Amino acid sequence: MRQSQVSLLGALVGAGFWGLSGTAAQALFQTYQFPVVGLVTVRTLLSGLILYTVVRPTMPRRPLGSILGLSIFGFVGSQLAYLGAIQYSNAATATLLQFLFLPIVAGYEAVKGVLRWSVRWTVSLLLAMMGTLFLVGGVSGSSFRILVTPNGVLLGLLAAVSGAYYIIASRPLVRAHGAWWVTTWGFVIGGLVSVPFGVESVLYYQMPAISYGPGGLVGLILFVVVFGTILAYGLYLAGLRRLSATEIGLASSSEPIVAAAAAFVFLGVILSAAQYLGGALIILAVVLLASRKVEELVTPGTGLREQDGQVTADSHNPWSDQQI
Numbered sequence: 001m002r003q004s005q006v007s008l009l010g011a012l013v014g015a016g017f018w019g020l021s022g023t024a025a026q027a028l029f030q031t032y033q034f035p036v037v038g039l040v041t042v043r044t045l046l047s048g049l050i051l052y053t054v055v056r057p058t059m060p061r062r063p064l065g066s067i068l069g070l071s072i073f074g075f076v077g078s079q080l081a082y083l084g085a086i087q088y089s090n091a092a093t094a095t096l097l098q099f100l101f102l103p104i105v106a107g108y109e110a111v112k113g114v115l116r117w118s119v120r121w122t123v124s125l126l127l128a129m130m131g132t133l134f135l136v137g138g139v140s141g142s143s144f145r146i147l148v149t150p151n152g153v154l155l156g157l158l159a160a161v162s163g164a165y166y167i168i169a170s171r172p173l174v175r176a177h178g179a180w181w182v183t184t185w186g187f188v189i190g191g192l193v194s195v196p197f198g199v200e201s202v203l204y205y206q207m208p209a210i211s212y213g214p215g216g217l218v219g220l221i222l223f224v225v226v227f228g229t230i231l232a233y234g235l236y237l238a239g240l241r242r243l244s245a246t247e248i249g250l251a252s253s254s255e256p257i258v259a260a261a262a263a264f265v266f267l268g269v270i271l272s273a274a275q276y277l278g279g280a281l282i283i284l285a286v287v288l289l290a291s292r293k294v295e296e297l298v299t300p301g302t303g304l305r306e307q308d309g310q311v312t313a314d315s316h317n318p319w320s321d322q323q324i
Helices: 003-030 036-055 065-088 091-098 101-112 119-137 150-177 179-203 213-241 245-266 273-290
Strands: 304-307 310-313
Touching: 003 036, 003 213, 003 245, 036 065, 036 179, 036 213, 065 091, 065 150, 065 179, 091 119, 091 150, 101 119, 101 150, 101 245, 119 245, 119 273, 150 179, 150 213, 150 245, 179 213, 213 245, 245 273
Parallel strands: none
Antiparallel strands: 304 310
């Protein structure tokens, strides 16, 4: 197995943890009536503190603009915009609008020369987007409805832009400092920034009288923090060492598959034929992605291509005369 495929597998596992975390978050919102913005604050700040204790990263060096921008607009901004889109529209509308981050990232990397575009990329992108559409819209027992409101559309588009920025801006930082350094400082800084938005809702939260009690509440929050935040983001970002932002974005399309499967197993949600079709399309997109040729990923501006983390001369570029 190539190192790039190992990185892809890690990104798929990270995205899968996001899917499981979504089911846990749904239980927190519906069963425990936990505030949405409060959960963003708790998961971000607590994850940052845990990672800082374990990783003990070096202090960010100046200029700080890159890590500050990524923390505020990437780590926190994408979460707040996505949850806001759900609040003003619905989950289907928010998810589909957020997934526009993938063509944004792909277009950016194609223009910058990171990717040598091919039919494989086009087919993979279309399969992933169609699969997400079927998974989100094919809920059994309910009609697929796009709820368009001005605030919902605006926040959904902001979620897409901030999600694209998160992936694109993370790649150079991950390659310079490592995935866990970026993840730690992203959550530490992002958690401090999110406190003014969520501290009031957490302080005044009152748990409803339910049979599961506080143990269930604490268990779900810890699951979201450990698996849905620390491991999910860490594994996902680790893939950026050997994969392009477009490949990482395609890997994230596995999230709705895991979310749908978890909803079926833990919440008793019956999957429809459309959702099974959507899952199959996403799996096919990932298979195409895993079998891509190394020549399709190029280091921008150098005429060099990357092969499992090693840089080799690109014979297709007439401006490259470097011998590696």
